[in-house]
Amino acid sequence: MDITPKTTSTKGPSGLFTGDVYFDVIAKGDAPSRLRVNIVRFAPCARTAWHTHAAGQTLHVTDGVGLVQARGAEVKVVRQGDTIYTPPGEWHWHGAAPEHFMSHLAMWETTGAADESETTWGELVTDEEYGYPG
Structure with a gap:
């Protein structure tokens, strides 16, 4: 058994995030495991850029109110306790509500x-795309 001490939170880079976003790595997929887990904290209106995951992604909202969107679909509101699954290759973004x-x-x-990247990053989500549905 290994116990990994808490590390310093990392600020999300501006090329991949809009606004103040911080994350902590919880599991980094040390072989043979391929599981990666981060806790990600978004300030109001902060969000990821458009991106995909080669093997899909699951999000579990632990606090607050957020927004998620798959490309071509409506922006959806998510709240504490909600779990979101994004299938492999689906372009999407997620972040905090205003x-x-x-x-x-x-x-x-x-x-x-x-030879395959686990995450493919695209363009930043515009303010128009971010539009808050209510």
């Missing part, structure tokens, strides 16, 4: 393929 902080566990796996 006037609310939001934290979630982000869980995904690597594919194990040396």
Whole structure:
């Protein structure tokens, strides 16, 4: 059994996130495991860029109110206790609603393929795309 001490929170880089986003790595997929888990904390209006995951992603909202969207679909509101699954290759983004902080566990796996990126990042989500549905 290994116990990993808490590490310093990392600020999400501006090329991949809009606004103030911080994450802590909980599981980094040390072989033979391919599981990766981060807790991600979003300030109001903060969000990821569009992205996909080669093996899909599960989010579990631990606090606050957030927004999620798959490309071509409506923006959806998520709240503490909600779990969101995004299938492999689906372009999506997630973040906090206006006037609310939001934290979630982000869980995904690597594919194990040396030539395949587990996450493919796209463009930042515009303010128009972010539009809050209510």
